[in-house]
Amino acid sequence: MTRPDVIVIGAGAGGAATAWRLTQRGLHVLIIEAGPRYEPARDYKLHTARWELERFPFKPGAQGKHSFDVNVPLAPKWDDLHSWNAVSGRLNRSGERVVADAGYHHVRGVGGSTLHYTGESHRLHPKSMKLHKDFGVGADWPLSYADLEPYYTEAEKLVGVAGSKGEGARWRSEPYPLPAHLLCKASRHIAEAAHSLGMHWQANSRAALSRPYDDRPACNYCGNCGYGCPIGDKGSADVTFIRHALASGRCTIQPDTQVTRLMSNADGRITGIEAVNAQQGVQVLEAPVVVLAGGAVETPRLLLNSATSTFSKGLANGNGQVGRNFMDSLIWVSTGMVDAQLDSYKGLPADAICWDYNAPDGIPGVVGGCRFTSATQEMGLTGPVNYARRIVPGFGAKFKQDMRSSLGRALSVSGFGEMLPNEDTRIELDLSRRDASGLPLARIRSRLTEQDFRRLRFMAGKCREILKAAGVKTLVEEFSTYDYFSATHVFGSCRMGEKPEDSVVNAFGRAHECKNLYIADASIFPSTGGGESPSLTIFALAIRTADHIAQKADRSG
């Protein structure tokens, strides 16, 4: 490719959608991706006996390194929210909040974190976009649901989202491209139990095909979206946006290539990007426009690591907002055993959802809502290893009998809640820890507030209530972000806004201080929503940003 029209940094949800739309508009795009390519049929291990051990197979370079500042003493007042299971008892005995596994659960690669995502495809509640105006907290989006709605529709069509007719406040100009999935047996059981409590559950809108579409097969309900989809029904960015972008002939991807610096002039224009890989060493790449889509942790990291004498606090960071307003994930899951055999390891993960408490005023006494989902498969209770390690205690002959009688009878319900920005939660550079290129790592600093604990307690109460109504007599596991930092969804660290003094980018994702730099990932979200999964909103914003870039390119000739 001769010099591209746009360089996109990151081939995850935002980068892929941006690149696709730009190629549709006739622009040439170079995507630089830090991680590897995945070949679904070869790389994912769901056809092997060891699939539970292999989980999502992280190839070399598929995970970034980060440091964490999350360890604060756990407040006894909220101790009923601790994580535990039937085999291990209390899981965190340290007395402090700690990092669970990798902490920030992500994938670097062509497709990014969509490679391991469940594929919930949610539009944001319109009220979540006006938190400051309507509720006096957080920040408002500088655009409305109506502005974004056409792009939601475009993204749903490209991905092949399967959904049911209506989702309350989230009005639609067109129906979903595919019909909703029918619920699996376990989720029907949950929905019926919740209905008896006055809750309304429905089929979740999912980036998993309910029938063949776009040369991809329908889902076969194997229950393990999070371990990588080998057949391609899951609408990860590689088999959707990236595939079509490459087919246009106007897109090139350079995987396994780390961008180390954005080079800029005194006016704040990006003049080039410095990138490094094993084959070519250090290269400097140029394009008139750069789109940064590294996610809410790596995007601010790159900006902060691109400081110059003119922009001493980091690129696009004259106001000190880069890295601020970071928001992560508020999660509660309860699991119990029912007497009936529900085959709960089978079916589409998160196929059923309840939006009853999702609006910002949905939970009594707090601002910021939540949603509830059928979670058994998402919790990994799809095979014997996880049952044995976590929820079936004991040993010997009786244990083996218990295992045989338990498989398929676990039932999990999860709550996902809103987080509001706070002064103490942010992304910073950790000058004491550096990567192979000598660049400081991102340090993820997370603190929960009283409102977060109250939302967690509400979610815990509801999950337990639903399971009890479903016939659960014995709870066997509960997981909570009260005592663990465990974030799949991260947001806010380069938020969009009308005013340059308290935001990093404008309503089209363009950096206030860098006229040819755009950001297209969840770092630009001013709010998280009441538990909505962000991928569809990332896709929609990215497509809108790409249209804006293309229009400006047309006008400039």
Next chain:
Amino acid sequence: MGGLLLGAWLFPINLAVAQSRVSSSYEETLRIFVDALLPADDLTPAASVLEVHTQILKDAAQDTVLQQLIADGCQWLEQSIGSLATLDSAQLERLLLAMSEADWDSGPKNFFYQIRDRAVTYYYADSRAWAGSAINHPPQPVGYPEIIDFK
């Protein structure tokens, strides 16, 4: 037998000493231990038939903390009980039960928990352990398309 668990390990074990003794004695102790955790039944073999104990020892070769745990635990068992081979199945069961119910701060509990965790992981990641279970094949390539049928 429960009194033997009070106070956990009596002496810390030097890692260099442990390395020189990690082979046959500890392997045999570990083999008997995992077979007590996961014995044979009418449908499925004992853990050692699936080489669960050797997989754990392979892990320990790369993990000094695990290696130390195995050395400490096996040496404590041998010093406290003697050879596990001299115990009958009821005695083994009582021993494991006592270890499983010990304090979380104790060596026996930690040994029981860590070895059990690895043992069940390797055991149930082997299709020979699935006979008689509802889950008797990996999720792909067939999946479970029947699960959405209403009946």
